[in-house]
Amino acid sequence: MFGYSFHWRTVWQEIPQLAEGAIVTLQIAVFSMLIGITLAVLLAVARRNEGSIASRLASVWIEVARNTPCLLQIYLAYFGLGALGINISSYAAVLGAIAFNNAGYLAEILRGGFNSISQTQYAAAHSLGMNSFRVYSYVVLPQVFRVTFRPIMNQSMWALLNTSLGMVIGLKELTGATQFAQSRSFRTFEFFLVAAAMYYVIAKIILGLAALVQWRFLKGGR
Amino acid sequence: MIEIKNLQKSFGQHHVIKGIDLTIDKGEVLCLIGGSGSGKSTMLQCINGLHSIDDGKVLVDEIDVFDKATDLNKLREKIGIVFQQYNAFPHLSAIENVALSPRVVKGMKRKDTLDLAAKHLEHVGLGDKLNHYPSQLSGGQQQRLAIARALAMEPEYMLFDEVTSALDPELVGEVLDTMRMLKDEGMTMIIVTHEIPFAREASDRVAFFDQGKICEIGDARQVINDPRELRTRQFLERVLH
Amino acid sequence: MSAYSGLSWSDLLFLLDGAGKTILLTALATLFGTVLGIALGWLRDSSRLVGWIVAPYVDVTRSVPLIIQFVLFNSFIAIAGYPLNPLWSGTIVLSSYMGVFTSEVVQAGLQAVRPELRRAGRSLGMGYWTEMRYVTAPLALRVVFPSWIGLVIGLTKDSALVGVIGYIELLRASQILINRTNEAILILLGAGLFYFIICYPISRYSQTLERKLKQ
Numbered sequence: 001m002f003g004y005s006f007h008w009r010t011v012w013q014e015i016p017q018l019a020e021g022a023i024v025t026l027q028i029a030v031f032s033m034l035i036g037i038t039l040a041v042l043l044a045v046a047r048r049n050e051g052s053i054a055s056r057l058a059s060v061w062i063e064v065a066r067n068t069p070c071l072l073q074i075y076l077a078y079f080g081l082g083a084l085g086i087n088i089s090s091y092a093a094v095l096g097a098i099a100f101n102n103a104g105y106l107a108e109i110l111r112g113g114f115n116s117i118s119q120t121q122y123a124a125a126h127s128l129g130m131n132s133f134r135v136y137s138y139v140v141l142p143q144v145f146r147v148t149f150r151p152i153m154n155q156s157m158w159a160l161l162n163t164s165l166g167m168v169i170g171l172k173e174l175t176g177a178t179q180f181a182q183s184r185s186f187r188t189f190e191f192f193l194v195a196a197a198m199y200y201v202i203a204k205i206i207l208g209l210a211a212l213v214q215w216r217f218l219k220g221g222r
Numbered sequence: 223m224i225e226i227k228n229l230q231k232s233f234g235q236h237h238v239i240k241g242i243d244l245t246i247d248k249g250e251v252l253c254l255i256g257g258s259g260s261g262k263s264t265m266l267q268c269i270n271g272l273h274s275i276d277d278g279k280v281l282v283d284e285i286d287v288f289d290k291a292t293d294l295n296k297l298r299e300k301i302g303i304v305f306q307q308y309n310a311f312p313h314l315s316a317i318e319n320v321a322l323s324p325r326v327v328k329g330m331k332r333k334d335t336l337d338l339a340a341k342h343l344e345h346v347g348l349g350d351k352l353n354h355y356p357s358q359l360s361g362g363q364q365q366r367l368a369i370a371r372a373l374a375m376e377p378e379y380m381l382f383d384e385v386t387s388a389l390d391p392e393l394v395g396e397v398l399d400t401m402r403m404l405k406d407e408g409m410t411m412i413i414v415t416h417e418i419p420f421a422r423e424a425s426d427r428v429a430f431f432d433q434g435k436i437c438e439i440g441d442a443r444q445v446i447n448d449p450r451e452l453r454t455r456q457f458l459e460r461v462l463h
Numbered sequence: 464m465s466a467y468s469g470l471s472w473s474d475l476l477f478l479l480d481g482a483g484k485t486i487l488l489t490a491l492a493t494l495f496g497t498v499l500g501i502a503l504g505w506l507r508d509s510s511r512l513v514g515w516i517v518a519p520y521v522d523v524t525r526s527v528p529l530i531i532q533f534v535l536f537n538s539f540i541a542i543a544g545y546p547l548n549p550l551w552s553g554t555i556v557l558s559s560y561m562g563v564f565t566s567e568v569v570q571a572g573l574q575a576v577r578p579e580l581r582r583a584g585r586s587l588g589m590g591y592w593t594e595m596r597y598v599t600a601p602l603a604l605r606v607v608f609p610s611w612i613g614l615v616i617g618l619t620k621d622s623a624l625v626g627v628i629g630y631i632e633l634l635r636a637s638q639i640l641i642n643r644t645n646e647a648i649l650i651l652l653g654a655g656l657f658y659f660i661i662c663y664p665i666s667r668y669s670q671t672l673e674r675k676l677k678q
Contacts, residue, residue: 004542068655069620072634073579076655079638079647124309125271128323129299138326142313157526159458163266168627168638175530188538196527196535202528209509 011190014181018191021177022198028095028173029160029206035095036102036159037152041141043107044114058107065104070162073097078169090171098162102155108150113144146218153210160203174198223247223283224269224379224412228275231264238264240338240434241278246412248327248378251405253421253442256416257457262414265431266381269412270301272293282379299327302372306384310356310371316343317352319372327375329339331390335358335374342370346400362393366400373404380404398424422446430454470646478650481636482657487542488550488622488632492557493615499558500565507566508573517566524563530624532556537628549630557625560620568610572603605676616662623658633657 043061045055065073077100078093088096117140125135145152169177174195182191224246231239239261246252254262267273268280271287271294280287285297295296311319321340324330330338331412343352346366356364372380386394398420404411405424415421421428422442429439430451438451449455506512522534536556540547576599584594626635637654641647645668 001654063663064655064659067616067620067666068658069623069634071623072651072655072658075634075638075641075647079641080651083645083647118307118309120305120307120309121311123267124305124311126295127270127272127298127301127303128371128644129295129327130323132293134326138322139311143311146313161526161528164530165624167530175528178531189535189542191534192531192538196523196531199528199531200523 006190007185007187008190010185010187011181011194014191015194017181018174018195018198021172021174022202024091024166024172024177025160025163025174025199026202028091028098028163028166029156029202032095032098032102032159032163033156035099036106036155039099039103040106040110041043043103044110045136047107047111048114061100062104062107065101066108067194070101071165071168073101074165074169090166090169091118093169094163094166094171094173101162102159105155106152109148110144110153112151113148114140116147117143149210149214149218152181153207156206156210157203160199160206164199174202223281223404224410225281226265226269226278227281228276228278229265229268229275229280231268231273231275232259239275242436244429244436244439246379246410248410249408250427251409251411251413251425253425253428254412254431255416255418255421255428256437260431261434262429262431263269266383266412266414267303269305269379269381270298270303272303273426284413294302295327295410299375300378300403301381302375303367303381303383304365304372304378304385306387308356308361308368308388310359310364310367312356315353315355316348316359319356319367320374322375323371338371342374345373346370347396360393361389362396365389365397367403369397369400378410380409382411382415384414384416387416399462416461418446418458430457434459470640470644470649474640476646477640478633478636478653481631481633484550484630485619485622485632485634485657488553488625488630489615489619491554492561492618492622495554495558496561496618497565497611499562503562503566503571504569504573508570521563521566524560529556529560529621530627532560533624533628549625549628551629553622553625553630557618557622560621561614564614564617565611568607568614569603571610572605572607573599575606577600609669609673609676612665612672616666616669619661620658634646 040073043058046058047062049055066142074094074097077088077097078090081088081093121139121143122135125139130138163173164175166173167179170176172180178191182188223245224395226242226244229239229242230237242261242265254266255457256262264273268275269282269287271280275288282297282301282322285292287294294345302460305362310316311322314322315337317339320342321332321335324338327334340349340352343349346369348363348366348370351359351363356367359367368385369380385401386397389397394417396416400434401411401413401420402424413421413425425442427439428442428445429436430445430449438449438454440450445454446458449458503517507517533553533556537549537552540552546562580602581594581599584598585591589597623634625632626638631639633654637650640650644650
């Protein structure tokens with residue numbers, strides 16, 4: 001740092017590129033969470049039916065997602081499918097792999113939520129003439145999402161951080177775009193410092209939105 | 223009319239119901255009394271198919287509850303039940319609790335269900351608590367909410383499973399009053415209860431359950447004031463001192 | 464093996480070397496990160512000032528992708544004129560990362576010990592350290608240990624990111640081989656199995672332990 005002069009102007013000129021990357025990052029984080037939650041509900045419900053084939057498949061999914069690196073999951077989606085002749089874009093590979101990863105963690109979170117709901121809630125809902133689908137959608141799941149809201153938000157932070165792995169397979173999300181932009185000037189430190197600040201801001205925005213959702217929609221009950 | 227014929231039910235090794243025959247007419251109020259584990263709550267929950275059975279038949283308006291072709295959800299619309307444990311849906315306000323089933327099961331319009339819910343909540347004396355959440359209600363209020371929620375489906379029968387057992391003593395009265403009101407309106411009710419004086423004065427018939435069987439059944443005043451069976455007498459002496 | 468897979472024995476050795484490096488890096492970062500985390504967690508619990516001072520460090524570590532932390536640290540030491548080999552810069556960043564997360568669980572563990580118990584210990588004439596050694600620390604450990612195991616599993620997986628600064632651990636080695644041999648699926652399944660075999664038994668153990676301690 002002593003013989004080094006910082007060049008912030010170079011970074012400033014590339015801000016539009018970084019912003020485009022940030023949008024890709026935000027997209028993947030949001031979509032991978034939406035897909036992940038949907039899959040996680042299916043996994044968690046499948047898992048409640050112990051011993052069934054669906055339950056075992058769900059367990060395999062959950063354990064693989066949780067016990068291997070997310071980067072490996074991205075490689076499998078990108079290079080692995082590619083080797084099978086299925087070539088998908090780096091965007092699709094990153095989105096798919098992070099959604100897969102999210103689903104595994106979220107299913108485990110939801111399992112805890114399901115366990116916290118007493119059997120009498122199911123009995124009460126059934127006794128009002130609701131079929132199982134209605135019992136889940138109107139009575140059980142809304143309560144599960146309330147008790148698991150914080151851990152789910154925590155997982156969305158991990159989803160955001162995991163999008164940065166896209167750089168490794170050449171996706172121009174925020175990290176990838178930063179990597180690409182700095183490769184022309186080699187002002188690595190300046191560029192990545194700005195990228196770090198942008199991640200920090202995005203993380204805070206997501207947390208702020210979460211607090212808003214919690215305050216606006218999840219008040220009352222429990 | 224509800225007909226129960228030779229009902230048998232076990233939980234694993236435990237034979238809880240050992241052959242029960244019982245008929246309840248429209249407009250009748252029947253109280254089931256007896257010690258814990260005598261099978262009365264289990265029998266009650268068999269009527270709307272919340273428990274499976276091992277043998278026998280349960281017919282509600284001549285529909286076989288345990289026939290595979292029976293649409294249980296449809297049947298449950300005409301049988302309301304309130305349980306011992308409070309089970310209001312904690313994520314919904316009182317009015318939403320009551321309005322939910324008419325909307326999602328019967329497909330009524332949201333606006334109409336809210337009016338309906340408000341009507342039933344007022345009926346059980348909760349007209350000032352429409353937007354309260356269950357956590358903001360007392361036990362007695364939660365049980366009245368559960369009654370209103372069941373009534374909103376406009377059932378032809380109401381089942382009550384020890385609805386006052388989990389309540390603080392000072393809250394029991396308001397729930398019993400609500401049930402008396404329903405009797406006066408002509409509702410057909412089967413009530414599992416430990417409140418013997420209530421059973422005597424509010425019901426038409428009383429059945430005493432003992433070890434999975436009906437030991438004695440008859441006119442409410444006769445069974446409680448002048449039981450014919452020794453076991454009934456012993457039970458009543460024990461609970462009334 | 465080369466006859467039908469396109470992989471040679473030297474490739475396998477290359478992967479094994481990568482696996483060894485993954486284990487080495489994880490072990491070093493676990494060691495330093497845990498020591499740092501215990502110290503930091505204890506300081507944050509015992510002094511509000513320290514908690515306040517380190518809050519931004521904790522916050523930033525948790526909100527910035529690890530991959531960026533690696534690149535930033537690596538370029539920073541290069542700028543400062545003290546370049547390190549990838550193993551050591553990787554170890555430093557991962558240890559700091561592990562330290563932050565460990566300090567969170569340590570602090571939570573200390574806070575889970577009821578103040579009455581701490582006072583009770585002190586009122587029996589125990590000094591601060593004696594009380595810490597015999598009352599608070601053992602009680603906190605019951606809360607901390609299962610979460611700490613979770614962190615070690617996370618660290619094992621996160622070590623895969625050190626590849627970006629040129630440390631050829633298992634996943635980076637796999638990627639290099641994929642580019643050369645076109646045996647993506649075999650290599651990745653092998654690498655995945657390696658991580659799974661390490662992480663899965665530990666996570667099951669930690670779940671059982673957590674259940675046992677809850678009773």
